[in-house]
Amino acid sequence: MKKEQVPQDMSALGKITKEVCYATDENGNYTTQLSDGWDVKITALDKAWEEIEDRAEAARQKVLNGEASPLLYFMEKGLMDIKLLAGYTGFWQWQVKRHLKPDVFKALSEKKLQKYAEVFNVTIADLHNLKFNDA
Amino acid sequence: MTLDFNHIQAAHCENGVTTSLLKHNGVKQITEPLAFGIGAGIFFTYIPFLKINNGPVIAFRTLPGLIFNRTCKALDISVVRKKFFSREAAEKYLNDELAKGNPVGCQVGVYYLPYFPKEYRFHFNAHNIIVFGNEDGNYLVSDPVMEGTNTLSAYELERVRFAKGALAPRGQLYYPKENRPVTDEQIKRGIISGIKKGVQNMLQIPGPIAGISGIKFTANRIKKWRDKLGPKDAGLYLAQLVRMQEEIGTGGGGFRYIYGAFLQEAHPYTKQDGLLNIAQDFTAAGDLWREAAVHAAGIYKGRLGSQQDYNTMGDYLLEVAEVEKKAFTALKNIKWQ
Numbered sequence: 001m002k003k004e005q006v007p008q009d010m011s012a013l014g015k016i017t018k019e020v021c022y023a024t025d026e027n028g029n030y031t032t033q034l035s036d037g038w039d040v041k042i043t044a045l046d047k048a049w050e051e052i053e054d055r056a057e058a059a060r061q062k063v064l065n066g067e068a069s070p071l072l073y074f075m076e077k078g079l080m081d082i083k084l085l086a087g088y089t090g091f092w093q094w095q096v097k098r099h100l101k102p103d104v105f106k107a108l109s110e111k112k113l114q115k116y117a118e119v120f121n122v123t124i125a126d127l128h129n130l131k132f133n134d135a
Numbered sequence: 136m137t138l139d140f141n142h143i144q145a146a147h148c149e150n151g152v153t154t155s156l157l158k159h160n161g162v163k164q165i166t167e168p169l170a171f172g173i174g175a176g177i178f179f180t181y182i183p184f185l186k187i188n189n190g191p192v193i194a195f196r197t198l199p200g201l202i203f204n205r206t207c208k209a210l211d212i213s214v215v216r217k218k219f220f221s222r223e224a225a226e227k228y229l230n231d232e233l234a235k236g237n238p239v240g241c242q243v244g245v246y247y248l249p250y251f252p253k254e255y256r257f258h259f260n261a262h263n264i265i266v267f268g269n270e271d272g273n274y275l276v277s278d279p280v281m282e283g284t285n286t287l288s289a290y291e292l293e294r295v296r297f298a299k300g301a302l303a304p305r306g307q308l309y310y311p312k313e314n315r316p317v318t319d320e321q322i323k324r325g326i327i328s329g330i331k332k333g334v335q336n337m338l339q340i341p342g343p344i345a346g347i348s349g350i351k352f353t354a355n356r357i358k359k360w361r362d363k364l365g366p367k368d369a370g371l372y373l374a375q376l377v378r379m380q381e382e383i384g385t386g387g388g389g390f391r392y393i394y395g396a397f398l399q400e401a402h403p404y405t406k407q408d409g410l411l412n413i414a415q416d417f418t419a420a421g422d423l424w425r426e427a428a429v430h431a432a433g434i435y436k437g438r439l440g441s442q443q444d445y446n447t448m449g450d451y452l453l454e455v456a457e458v459e460k461k462a463f464t465a466l467k468n469i470k471w472q
Contacts, residue, residue, distance in 0.1 A: 022392040030396035047374040087299030
C-alpha cells in the first residue's frame with residue numbers, strides 16, 4: 001500500500017488516537033503513516049455490534065417474558081458466556097446456569113447479587129430493572 | 136515515581152512492547168519491523184473448532200508472548216516472565232520492579248481498559264502494555280497502539296491484569312533481564328534465525344490449518360460458508376475475518392506490510408540483495424489481503440451475496456496463498472553467509 005492510499009475514514013478509535021500503518025513511499029521504501037481508520041474495518045466492527053445488540057434484545061425479551069433471569073440480558077450485553085461470567089464472578093458454571101432461571105434469581109442473596117453487579121459495573125437495583133451501564 | 140521511559144507508538148501491541156522495552160534496555164538498533172521479523176511474528180492459522188464472539192478464530196500472527204520471547208532469545212537477552220495466583224503478589228512484584236527502575240510489560244484484557252473506546256472493548260486477553268511509573272496512586276501506562284501515554288488506577292490495572300476467559304493473563308508480566316547493547320552482528324544473526332523460523336512456520340508446519348496450507352484451507356471453507364451457515368452468519372464470519380485481519384492486535388494485511396518493512400531493514404545488516412525483491416512480494420500480499428477485505432465488506436454490507444461472490448472471496452485467498460508461498464520459498468532458498 002502506498003503512503004497516500006492509507007485510508008483516513010474517521011473511526012471510534014480515530015477520535016481518540018490515530019493508528020500506525022506501514023506503507024511505501026514513492027521509491028517503494030517502507031515508512032509509517034498515521035490513519036484515522038478504514039471504512040472496511042469500521043463496518044466489520046459495526047456488524048459485530050449489530051449482532052451483539054440483536055442477541056441482547058432477544059435476551060431482554062426472554063427476561064420480560066419470564067423465561068430467563070435478568071442475568072441473561074447482562075451477560076449478552078457484556079459479551080459474555082456462562083464460562084466467562086463464572087470466571088469473573090467466581091461462581092461455578094452450574095451455579096451461573098441456575099442463576100439464569102428467574103425463580104432462582106429472585107431468591108439470590110444480596111451478597112451474590114453484588115458480585116454480579118460489580119462485574120457488570122451497575123447497582124443491584126439496575127440488575128432488577130435491566131439498566132445496563134454503557135460507559 | 137516516574138522512570139525515564141520513552142513511549143513509542145507501534146502498529147501492533149506486542150511488537151511495540153518488545154521494541155520499547157529492548158530500546159530502554161540498551162538495544163539501540165531495534166525497531167518495530169525488526170522485532171516482528173526477528174521474533175518470527177508472521178503466521179496464519181484458522182481454527183475451525185475454536186470460537187470467539189461466535190465466530191471462528193483466524194490468526195494472522197504467532198501466539199501471544201512468542202514475539203517478545205523469541206526476539207530476546209535471538210539477541211541473547213534473558214527474559215523474566217511471571218504469572219501470579221494472588222493479586223496482592225502481582226501488584227507487589229510490579230511495584231518492586233518499578234522501584235528498581237524497570238518498566239515492565241503486562242499482558243492484559245481489553246474489555247475493562249477505560250481509555251479504549253467502547254466499540255473496541257471485547258473479551259480479548261492478549262493485549263500488551265508497559266507500566267512505567269506510579270504517580271498519585273495511579274499507574275503510568277504506555278499502550279503501544281496509542282499516540283500518547285495513559286494512566287490506570289490500581290483497581291483498573293488489577294482488573295485488566297486479572298481478566299478472565301481464553302488466554303487469561305493471570306497477572307502476567309515480563310521484561311528483559313539484562314540491560315546492555317547488542318552488536319550489529321547479533322542483530323544479523325537474529326534476522327537470519329527469525330526468517331528461518333518464519334519460513335518453517337509458513338511452509339513446513341504440519342497439518343492443514345496453519346501456514347500457507349491454512350490460507351488455502353480457509354479459502355475452501357469460505358466458498359462453503361453461504362450454504363452451510365446461511366447468508367446472515369456467513370456475513371458475520373466474513374466480518375470477523377476482516378476484523379481479525381485488520382484490527383489492532385491482530386492485523387493480518389498490516390502484518391504483511393510490517394514484514395516487508397522488516398526485510399528492507401534486514402538488507403543493510405545481511406547484505407542480501409534478494410531481500411529487497413521479496414519485500415515487494417510481501418507488499419503485494421498485503422495489498423491482496425486488503426483487496427479481499429474490500430470484497431468481504433461488499434458481502435457483509437449486503438451489496439454482494441451470491442455464491443459467486445463467496446467463490447471470488449475464496450479465490451482471493453488462494454491468490455494470497457500463491458504470492459506468500461512464492462515469497463517464503465524465495466526466503467528459504469537464500470544462501471546465508
